[in-house]
Amino acid sequence: MNLSxxxxxxxxxxTNRRLGRGEGSGMGGTSTRGNKGAQSRSGYSQKPxxxxxxxxxxxxxxxxxxxxxxxxEYRPINLDTIQLLVEKTGATVVDMALLVQNGIANKLDLxxxxxxxxxxxxxEVSLHGFSKSAAESIEKVGGxxxxx
Numbered sequence: 377m378n379l380s381x382x383x384x385x386x387x388x389x390x391t392n393r394r395l396g397r398g399e400g401s402g403m404g405g406t407s408t409r410g411n412k413g414a415q416s417r418s419g420y421s422q423k424p425x426x427x428x429x430x431x432x433x434x435x436x437x438x439x440x441x442x443x444x445x446x447x448x449e450y451r452p453i454n455l456d457t458i459q460l461l462v463e464k465t466g467a468t469v470v471d472m473a474l475l476v477q478n479g480i481a482n483k484l485d486l487x488x489x490x491x492x493x494x495x496x497x498x499x500e501v502s503l504h505g506f507s508k509s510a511a512e513s514i515e516k517v518g519g520x521x522x523x524x
Contacts, residue, residue: 450505451485455513456493458501471502495519 395407409416425432457480458470467474475481488505491513498518506514511521 448486450488451481452490453480453487453503454490454492455495455510458489458499459493459495459497462495462497462499467499469500469502475503489514489521 393403393408394401395403398404406416414420415422425434427433453475461467461470461474461478461480465474465478472481472483472487475487476483481487486504488507489501489503489510490507491509495513495517499514500520500522501514502522502524504524506521506523514521
C-alpha cells in the first residue's frame with residue numbers, strides 16, 4: 377500500500393450540482409427551487425412545527441389538568457412496612473438513615489407514615505409526616521411519632 381493507491385470509499389464522494397449555471401446544465405432558471413413563493417427566496421427558513429398553515433398539532437391537541445407547583449410530595453410508608461423493617465433489623469429507632477440504608481427511601485425524599493397494617497413493636501419513628509391514625513397506632517403500642 378502506498379499514498380498513490382489511496383482513494384475514497386465507493387459511494388462516499390459525488391459531483392456537486394452546479395445550480396444556476398444556465399439552462400444547458402439542467403439546473404438553471406429556478407435552480408431546483410420550484411416556482412415563486414417563500415421557499416424559492418434566499419433567507420427563507422421554515423419555523424419549527426410549521427405545518428403549511430394547517431392548525432399545528434400543539435394547538436389541535438387539547439390541554440387538560442393542573443399541576444400545583446407548591447405541592448409537597450411525600451413518599452408514603454405504611455405501618456406494616458415499618459414493622460417488617462423493625463423485625464428484620466431489630467432497630468428501636470426508625471429514621472431516614474435506616475430507610476435509606478434499607479433502600480425504602482432516597483435521602484432527598486420526604487416520608488410520610490400511613491396507617492395500613494399494624495405495628496406491634498414500641499419504636500421511635502422520626503420522619504417528616506404522619507397520618508393521625510398512624511401516629512395514634514404508634515403511640516398506642518408505646519412508641520413515639522416524632523415529626524421532623
